[in-house]
Amino acid sequence: MKVYKPKNRLTAQAYIDGVLQGSRVILSRAITIIESNLESDKVLAKEIIQSVLPHSGKSIRIGITGVPGVGKSTFIEAFGKYLTSLNHKVAILSIDPSSQRSKGSILGDKTRMEELSNNDNAYIRPSASGDTLGGVANKTGETMILCEASGYDVILVETVGVGQSETAVHGMTDFFLLLMLAGAGDELQGIKKGIMEMADMVVINKADGDNIRNSEMARLQYQNALHIFPQPDSGWTPIVTKASSTKNTGIRTVWKHVLKYKTLVEENGYFNKNRNQQKIKWMYNNINEELKHLFYGSPQIKNKLSILESDVISSQISPVKAAQYIMEDFKKNM
C-alpha cells in the first residue's frame, strides 16, 4: 500500500529549527502537521514534538471560559493587547470539539480580534477539528508545546463554555479564568456543573455603563458563593473582579492576580507539581481512551452491548453479570 505523502512538506529538522527560531510561518505549518490525520504526517509530528519538547513549558498557561455572549473574544482581544504592550508574546488557542475548520471557529473570526491578529507578538490559532474531545485536546495540547518552544510566554486557551471542554482546558492550564455576566439572579444557569469550582478567578465582564451597579452586586454574590467550595490544592483563594473589555477597565487587575497566583504557586511548589500531574494524567487519559476504543470499536462488541442493554433494563440480567459476560467474550476473542 502506498502511503499518501503531501508534496509541500519540509524536513523535520526544518520545522524544528523554524519553530525554535520563532518563525510564525513555520510554526503555523508545524501545527498543521500536528493536526493532520495522514499517517506520514503523524510520523513527522512525532519527530517535531519530540525535539521541541525540552524547550517547552516556559510560560503561564491560562484557561478562559464563559457562556456564549459573555464577551470572550473582546475580553481576549483586550487582555492580549495589554499583555503584548508589556512585551509578552501571547498565543491564543481554543478547544472546541464542535467546530470545523472550514466553518472557522470563534477565534478564527478575524473581524472579532482584528487588532490582535495583526499584532506581531500575538499568535491566534483557531481550534483544531476532530471527532472526539480527546483528539481535539491532544492537538491543542501539542500546539501549546510548539508555541512555547517558539517563544510564546503567555498561552491563552479558550473554551466555548459548553460540554466537557472546560475540564480538558482546566487539565492543561495553570490558571483558570471564568467570565460571567451580571444578570437577573439566574446568571449561573448557563454554567455547567463543576465549572465554578475549577475557577481560580471569576471576572464579571461588561461591567460598564448602566451595568456597573449590577456587576458589583454580581461580584459580591459570586465572591460569597465561592466560599462554599473547599480551598483548592494550590492554596490560592479564588477571587472575583469586574472588567469591561470595551472600556478596557479591569484588564490590568486580571493580569495582576495571575502574577500573584504564579508567585504563590511557584513558591509553594504547586506550579511544578500540578504541571507534572497534568502530564501524567494526559498520558493516562490517552491510554484509557485507546483502551476503550479498542473494546467499543469492535462491531461484535457493539452488537452484544445493545442486546445486553435491553436485558439489563428489563432486569433479565444484572449489570454486574452483564459486564462479566461481555468481558469473558472479549478476552476469548482477543
Added chain:
Amino acid sequence: MKVYKPKNRLTAQAYIDGVLQGSRVILSRAITIIESNLESDKVLAKEIIQSVLPHSGKSIRIGITGVPGVGKSTFIEAFGKYLTSLNHKVAILSIDPSSQRSKGSILGDKTRMEELSNNDNAYIRPSASGDTLGGVANKTGETMILCEASGYDVILVETVGVGQSETAVHGMTDFFLLLMLAGAGDELQGIKKGIMEMADMVVINKADGDNIRNSEMARLQYQNALHIFPQPDSGWTPIVTKASSTKNTGIRTVWKHVLKYKTLVEENGYFNKNRNQQKIKWMYNNINEELKHLFYGSPQIKNKLSILESDVISSQISPVKAAQYIMEDFKKNM
C-alpha cells in the same frame, strides 16, 4: 485443580425461596454469598441474583451522607424507627471501601443503632469489605436487590462521607440526602467537591438546644448557596431543612419531602428514566473497570508505565506519544 466449596451452603433455590419469602436469616446468608470471593460462591451468587432480579426495584432508595461527627447513625436510627412505625420495611446498607468486616463498620456498631437493630422491620447490614470502591459498590448494589426482593420497600444507603463513595451511592439511589452541621462559617470544608450539587435535600442536623438559632442561619445560608447550582434533571428543587435526631424533630419533614419528590419524579417519568440510566451506567462502569484491570494488571505494562512516567515528567516523550507507544505494545502482546 479442586475448587474449595464451603460445606454449609444451601442450594440456590433455597436461597431464592428464603429471600422471596422474607426470611431474615436466609437474606443474611444470601448476602454473604454475594460478598464472597470464592469461585463456587460467585456461581451461586449469579444464580440467586438472576432469579430474584425481576422481584427487585419496588422501593425508594435513599442515599445518606455527611462528614464523620454529623450524627449519621443517630439520624438513621431516628429516621428508620419513624419509617417502621409507618409499617415500612427498612434496609440499611452502607458503602465504605475503607472498612473491614472484622473491624466492624459504623453501621455494624450495634450500640449506636440499638433500637433499630432489634426492630423486626429493619434490616441492618454493615458494609461489605473489598479492595476497590467498584467492588464494594457492586456488592452493595446487589445486596440492595436482594433486600428489595425480600420485601424491604425503603433502602437507606449510607456513605462515610470521605472519598468517592458518595458518587457511587448517588449512582445507585433515587434520592440523595446530605447531613450537615451548623458551624462557624466554614462548615463546608469537610465536604468534597461536587457532593453539594448531588443533594436533593440538605438536613442541618443537631438543630436542638443552643444550636437552634445557628442551625436556622445555616439553613438559610445553604438554601441560598444551592441556588448557584443548575436545576437538576429531575425537575426537583433541592431544599434545606433542620432536624434533631436526639429530640426527634424534623424527621417527619424529611420523609414528607422524600414522598413529594417521589410523586414528582414518578409523574414526570424521571424515576424510571433515572433507574434505567443507573443500571446501564452500572454495567458500563463494570466493563470499564474490568478493561482497566486487564491492562493495568499486567506486570509488563506496570513496568513500562513507571519508566514512561519519568520520561513524560522530564519531557523526553510527550504524553500522547507515550500512550501510543504502550498501546502498540499491549496490542502486540494481547
